[in-house]
Amino acid sequence: MSGITHRPAQWVIAGCFLIACIQPVIGGMLLDFDGLSADFRTWTRGSASAQAERVKEGFAGRGLRFRYTIRPAGEGRGTVSECGLWLTFPQGDLSRFEWLEMYLKGDPEGLQLGLKDALWFEQFLPLEEFAAAPQNGWRPLRIPLARFDGISDWYAVTGMSLVVRSRTAARGEVVVDSIAVRGERRPPPRPRRIRAPYRPPATLDEDTFLQEVEKRACLYFWYEADPSTGLVKDRCKAFYRDGFPVASIAAVGFGLSCLCIADARGWLPREDVYRRVRNTLRFFRDGAEGFRGFFYHFLEMKTGRRAWNCELSSIDTALFLAGALFAGEYFAGTEVAHLADELYRRVDWQWMLNGGIHPSMGWTPEGGFLASRWSGYNEGLLLLILACGSPIHPIDPRAW
Incomplete structure (x- = not known):
């Protein structure tokens, strides 16, 4: 009788352990470029050019290739030229996730990754700091979202960007794919919308x-x-x-x-x-x-x-x-x-x-x-x- 009375409890414990072992990592895909819904564009300033296009050779299906060229601005004041790739997130609530994941093919040196929220708070981090050694040509990146301490509204992150800035000549090409959020964290409080008193100049x-x-x-x-x-x-x-x-x-x-x-x-x-x-x-x-x-x-x-x-x-x-x-x-x-x-x-x-x-x-x-x-x-x-x-x-x- 003692074995019968304890067996249900043992089954419960074993079942909980099994569920914990097979539970998937919390998170979701933000952009994978296989569909046509991914919204992206390039921008330039100074002596720079940039191009972005979907390519078949992604990490898992299609990827997005970003090419950039920065030409020397000439002698004198040495203006900084820059260009970038902007990607819009279809789902911008990142409040409960712990890190951002993506795969990158190419050299991340000189590239910065930025996030921007709906309040126009934006912050950039050096991409190479988070790039692991390449595996079959692809570098996995895992970036803790807590590092973006300049973001104000994690409930409305509108997108991300890859940016390169330089005063000297620079040229590069990278392919990105499988941009996702993973992990779980306690959601931060929603930002308070505060406006300073405004008096029309007129x-x-x-x-x-x-x-x-x-x-x-x-x-x-x-x-x-x-x-x-x-x-x-x-x-x-x-x-x-x-x-x-x-x-x-x-x-x-x-x-x-x-x-x-x-x-x-x-x-x-x-x-x-x-x-x-x-x-x-x-x-x-x-x-x-x-x-x-x-x-x-x-x-x-x-x-x-x-x-x-x-x-x-x-x-x-x-x-x-x-x-x-x-x-x-x-x-x-x-x-x-x-x-x-x-x-x-x-x-x-x-x-x-x-x-x-x-x-x-x-x-x-x-x-x-x-x-x-x-x-x-x-x-x-x-x-x-x-x-x-x-x-x-x-x-x-x-x-x-």
Whole structure:
């Protein structure tokens, strides 16, 4: 009798164990490209071209091939070119899934994968970080969705993109297939839709309107800067958060001037403004990457290291110095004034001449001086004033 009474319990335990063993991984296919419903398109900016098409040689059935070419933008400011492939998700609720899976054929180096939600929050991650070793030519990728901490609404993820950005020549081809979500996680809370108070500009008098524009412009350089380094984003999204990691030294110069204006208008606490300006100049003295007093055009916001193999930029260094000297005059008699003067005196303008009368637009360790020079009536006038007036390395006033 004892065996009969315990057997049902044993069967229940065994059955639960069997169910647990054979239960499939929770998830579902987002895009497999076998049907005609997959919505995709390419886009380009600068000296780039891109093409996307379905191909028969997918991982499981058809796949999607993405080809891209980026041509050198030429000498000068070194504009970044970019192109990408956008794929729309037919089902955008990813709130309860743990990771994104896909298969890729080709080299993932230089490619970034981005997700975007219906609130226009978007974030990119380097694809090669998640690519496993190829198996029969295909690389399995598993990307934890938690890594996309810039996404605001996981209940409405509209799609994904593959993007490549470069200042130099680049060419590549990849095929993607079987894009799916897997795993299970606790769904995050739904985002709260909050809108800031809005006053139509047409209802404002002229002085109020101009003051509002000025205030918002100044506050950009406060909120879109790294508080430790003072480096300001080269660009950012207008209507939502982003994780853009690269700063422009010219943006820092504009920011230094704007922070002083924000203090004068009472928009920010004076102690906070002074501390931010001082720390920024300290960082440029001790931590920002440069050479002969000049700084690289683009710097990583967290470290101050050179980004994108960019040039040592003469004009962007001048724009930074203009802001630093402005701040030095505004905070006269302080450490800020001393730091601004020290940074100005370090710049070897004569070296940037490279044997000519007018300064070169820049220099790189890999290629030397850029052939183009700053002359004529343009933004370079600011550079020429600073170079002619240098107390240590002045250039010939005829350059003006």
